[in-house]
Amino acid sequence: MSDLHHDPANITNPEHHEHHIVGPSTYLVIYGTLLALTAITVAAAFVEMGALNPIVAVLIAVIKATVVILWFMHMKYQSKLLKLTIGAGVFTFLVLIAMTLSDYMSRAWGLW
Known part of the structure; x- marks a missing residue:
């Protein structure tokens, strides 16, 4: 029964493509x-x-x-x-x- 809805060419849902396995x-x-x-961030905080x-x-x-998202x-x-979609959100x-x-910055609160 599941073969009835199987789309090997992925035409129905083109956003679903083959999975990539990361080692x-x-x-x-x-x-x-x-x-x-993270170490660079901590070191930069002391400079x-x-x-x-x-x-x-x-x-x-x-x-x-960016590393986490990618x-x-x-x-x-x-x-x-x-x-x-992610680019539009960013x-x-x-x-x-x-x-x-x-x-x-348009307010007169400080020296810009």
């Missing part, structure tokens, strides 16, 4: 990368960079988030439709942050 060695490399980036401290911290966090969430191996988030910062 343990890839996960170990990603784990090491995340540990190294006085003035106004660049939060920028460096956020940049490292974005790199770590490999642990298997985004690297997904369809273009799903990648476009773009919307950046627009909202830009609007918030433009409002915040």
Whole structure:
């Protein structure tokens, strides 16, 4: 009965494509990368960079988030439709942050 609904060409649901299996060695490399980036984050917290401290911290966090999204969430191996959906979400988030910062910086609260 299940063969009745089987779609070997994946025409019915093109967003569902073949699965990609990631080996343990890839996960170990990603784990090491995340540990190294965490160590860099901690080391950067002890270095006085003035106004660049939060920028460096956020940049490292974005790199770590990208690694997690690409490999642990298997985004690297997904369809273009799903990648476009994630990209649209990130773009919307950046627009909202830009609007918030433009409002915040337009006020006479501090020295810009």
